Amino acid sequence: MSGPLRGVVVGHATLPAAMVAAVEEITGVTDALVAVSNAGCDRASLEARVREALAGTPAILFVDLPCGSCFVAAMQAVASLEGVRVVTGVNLTMLLDFVFHREATLAEAAARAGEIGAKAIADR
Amino acid sequence: MPLLLCRVDDRLIHGQVVIGWGGALRADLVVLADDEIFAHPWEQEIYRMAMPSGMEAEFASGEVAARRLAEWAEGSARVILLTGNIETMAALARARPDLISAINLGGIHHGPGRIERLRYVYLSTDEVNALQSLAREGVVITAQDLPAARPVPLGELAA
Numbered sequence: 606m607s608g609p610l611r612g613v614v615v616g617h618a619t620l621p622a623a624m625v626a627a628v629e630e631i632t633g634v635t636d637a638l639v640a641v642s643n644a645g646c647d648r649a650s651l652e653a654r655v656r657e658a659l660a661g662t663p664a665i666l667f668v669d670l671p672c673g674s675c676f677v678a679a680m681q682a683v684a685s686l687e688g689v690r691v692v693t694g695v696n697l698t699m700l701l702d703f704v705f706h707r708e709a710t711l712a713e714a715a716a717r718a719g720e721i722g723a724k725a726i727a728d729r
Numbered sequence: 730m731p732l733l734l735c736r737v738d739d740r741l742i743h744g745q746v747v748i749g750w751g752g753a754l755r756a757d758l759v760v761l762a763d764d765e766i767f768a769h770p771w772e773q774e775i776y777r778m779a780m781p782s783g784m785e786a787e788f789a790s791g792e793v794a795a796r797r798l799a800e801w802a803e804g805s806a807r808v809i810l811l812t813g814n815i816e817t818m819a820a821l822a823r824a825r826p827d828l829i830s831a832i833n834l835g836g837i838h839h840g841p842g843r844i845e846r847l848r849y850v851y852l853s854t855d856e857v858n859a860l861q862s863l864a865r866e867g868v869v870i871t872a873q874d875l876p877a878a879r880p881v882p883l884g885e886l887a888a
Binding site: 643680 | 739740741742743744747748771772775776778779780781813836838839840
C-alpha cells in the first residue's frame with residue numbers, strides 16, 4: 606500500500622464535481638476525491654480522463670450508473686490497471702464514509718462502500 | 730419489426746442510447762456494429778454488463794451487420810442499430826437502403842479536422858460531404874441527441 610486510497614467519482618455532466626464539492630463541504634477533507642465528468646468526451650477521451658485521474662495510485666472508481674459510458678470506461682480501467690476497483694450507484698453517504706476509511710485495503714473499502722451506500726437507500 | 734433507430738454515436742452503448750432512446754422507443758435489443766468491439770470479446774462482456782434490465786446487446790463487424798440487417802429488421806425484437814462512426818453506418822445504409830432510410834447523428838465528438846456543428850456533433854468537411862452524398866441517395870440524416878430534442882437537419886449542420 607502506497608498511502609491512503611483515493612476515490613475517483615466518474616459520472617454524467619456536473620454530477621461528479623457536485624458530489625465531490627458536497628463531500629468536501631461536509632467533511633473538510635479535500636484530498637480524497639477527484640471528479641471526472643463524461644461531458645464532451647468520446648470513448649477514448651473519457652478513458653484518458655479516468656486514467657489521468659487515477660494517477661497510478663490505488664483507488665476506487667465510484668461510478669454513477671451501472672451502465673453507460675462512465676461504467677464502460679471504469680471497467681476498462683479495471684481490466685488494464687492494477688489497484689483499481691469499481692463501485693457503481695455512487696451516493697453521498699458512501700463517499701462521506703469512504704473519506705474517513707481510506708486506510709483499508711482496496712477490497713475492504715470497495716465492499717464497505719457498496720454496503721454503506723446500499724443501507725442509505727430506504728423507504729421511510 | 731423495422732429498425733427503430735439507426736444511430737451514429739462514438740460513445741457506443743451509453744446512457745443516452747439505452748435509457749434515453751431505449752426507454753422512449755421501448756427497445757429491447759441494441760446492435761452495435763463496430764469492427765474493434767467485435768474483435769474483442771472482453772470489451773463485449775463489459776458492454777453486456779452495462780445493459781439495463783430487459784435490454785440485450787449484440788455485436789457485429791460492419792460486414793457481418795450488413796449480412797444480418799434483414800434478420801434484425803424482420804425479427805420480433807425492437808432494435809436500435811448503433812455504429813461508432815459515419816463510415817460504418819453509411820456502408821450499412823448503402824448495403825440495405827430498404828432497411829435504413831434515416832440516420833440519427835447522436836454523438837460525434839471533437840477530432841482532427843472536425844469543427845463544432847452542435848454541442849454533440851463535430852464534423853470535418855469530408856464527413857459533411859460524405860453525409861450530403863448519402864442524403865442525395867435518399868437517406869434522411871438528422872442530428873438529435875435525445876428523443877425530446879429537435880431533430881436538426883443535415884442542411885443546418887453543413888451551413
